[in-house]
Amino acid sequence: MNGRTCLITGATDGIGKETAIGMAKNGYNLILIGRNEEKGKKVSDEIRKIADSIDIDFFKADLVLMKEVSRVADEVCQKYDRIDVLINNVGAYFAFRDVTEEGFERTFALNHLGYFLMTKKLLDLVEASDYARIVSVSSSAHYGTSFEFDNLNGEKKYRGFKTYQKSKLANVMFTYELAKRVKDRGITANCLHPGFVASKFGNNNNLLWRGILGFAKALTAINVEKGAKNSIHLACSDDVKDITGRFFANCEVKKGSAKANNEEHNRRLWEISEEAVAPFL
């Protein structure tokens, strides 16, 4: 045990679950967030068998809904006075457009707005730590696209993979802007590409998409243990303690897309996100 606490979103499967296992092995207490209570209990029990001296707390929330992100963040704030590492991990690819009851296209909501709102609501708790790291799981899919401010909810045109790419670009733009905004508060913020990982990623889609992704995973994907390495590195390694506002892959700083280096765009995305989540703060 090292007495530190790490919060992980989307921790019931895939990279998030494996990150939780890795953090537990490194002695971190865990706050796990997922939408499925049963899976949350199962994962917590599984981790307790590996690391029985750490504390594990599971919170249920459907993170595609901002009211749920807000509620669960409030519950965490009521119970904890410090978070040492926040890992925004939850994410999905949606082949077809759908809009949540709150009016947001679900890729934009789950993959970007949720990261933004969770971070905003937990920032004081992270600042209360002398360790204070925020890690966001992006993707190399963020290369080769630019952000469309006039198509945030895919209302003009929706193509599943393009929309996913833009949400992952938003993760990088958010991280760069966040790092600037929190640099005087002793907090670091970095993001990463985990690799192409043989997780359940994409399995929420129809048979055709599951088949395409399943085939690609069988050919080239790495396993979830390897896929969690970057997140664990950014959360635990001493080597990165003073690094902030960077994109990582293979546990090394990589040049993120030039499209994420537009300060005006990053500020604009921040302001738009702030406005979007304002009713849920």
Ligand SMILES: NC(=O)c1ccc[n+]([C@@H]2O[C@H](COP(=O)([O-])OP(=O)(O)OC[C@H]3O[C@@H](n4cnc5c(N)ncnc54)[C@H](OP(=O)(O)O)[C@@H]3O)[C@@H](O)[C@H]2O)c1
């Ligand atoms: N896999 C890859 O090749 C790859 C590559 C680059 C980046 N990424 C990124 O890595 C992150 C993790 O993906 P993964 O590959 O581990 O995917 P995964 O195997 O599908 O796991 C996703 C996790 O998020 C949870 N989740 C999904 N929707 C949720 C919601 N509405 N509310 C709460 N929890 C929800 C899932 O819960 P359930 O257990 O209930 O399903 C699961 O625990 C994502 O941000 C993804 O974009 C993945």
